[in-house]
Amino acid sequence: MQVTDTQWSQTEQEVAKAAFDKAYEREINALILEVREQASAIAHLDQMWGLHDFLSARRHDIDGKYDYRYSVLIFVFARLVKEGWLKLEELSGLDTDKIKKVAALSRM
């Protein structure tokens, strides 16, 4: 399955950008809620360093995950669908073949 050297039409680029931003916003908002909740429950030092470790891991994860290069976007979308940040229907407007690839990869 060839997924990297894919062409993206102007319309597809707009759909892709909107879907990408939507997933990002959802994940960040969920993370902010989680951090607020964890922080409000801190009573001991180990919990505070636990929050620090959690933030370090999430920052690394998010920095790596949200990579908006067309050469990797199919993989990015597949991961976002798999993790629940994006629904496959939100990619509606992309070429059918791309959506099929995302769907297949998201089930791996």
Add this chain to the structure above:
Amino acid sequence: MQVTDTQWSQTEQEVAKAAFDKAYEREINALILEVREQASAIAHLDQMWGLHDFLSARRHDIDGKYDYRYSVLIFVFARLVKEGWLKLEELSGLDTDKIKKVAALSRM
């Protein structure tokens, strides 16, 4: 001023440990309050990474600062007094010469 190869009597060790623990508890409790406050105000991603940077810096700082070796304890106490986590009076019971050294160093 020779401050490293100092002898600590049993009584001095008890006073020193109690003062050290007291300062640590104060600083940690203040930090927990600060983190809870910062976290509750997070609305945007940059504020969340700001909290992460803040925690990274404080963790590094605290790990380095609270060094309970008798060879460096005079310096540690001087820093804690300078930063307001310890009062000079709380070292009462230590040899007068040690207290003078802490006082002098804390004003540097």
